[in-house]
Amino acid sequence: MESDYPKGVEDLGVFNEQELIRKCQENAWVKHWGVVFREDPFMESDYSYSFMRYETLDELRRFFKWGYWAIRCGAVYENLCFVQQVNGGDEWWVIKKFPDGELIGFESISFSHIISDPKPVMTFEAMVDRLIKATKEQCHGIHS
DSSP states (O other): OOSSOOOOBSOOTTOOHHHHHHHHTTOTTTSTTOGGGTSOGGGGGGOOOEEEEOSSHHHHHHHHHHOOBOTTEEEEETTEEEEEOSTTBOOEEEEEEOTTSOEEEEEEEOOHHHHHOSSOSSOHHHHHHHHHHOOHHHHHHHHO
């Protein structure tokens, strides 16, 4: 594990925090009073949404490699936002923002095995590139 904490920047680039929170309300795992919080409703107040932007692919990789993040923790890179769906886990919901402002949540990815595998089926860089290049039609097709 890298010794330096992968600190991002607070400026979320093409996103704003409120639109991301509104989008997260569509996901049963991360929304307020969602699935995760049904068994322990007091836990709800312990996990607010938090988002940071990473300016380079290397910073984003370090973020995912750093460890297992709290539920509702989000990492922004270019026009993508990755939101942790499992508390202390590695299950990232991918939200993509298109030039017309539409946000589409369309994929769920675990990155730890992609980053740690010396010969992954798809490299981290290739996976992120695929997500960045995904069209609306592809995103809606995955989401359906």
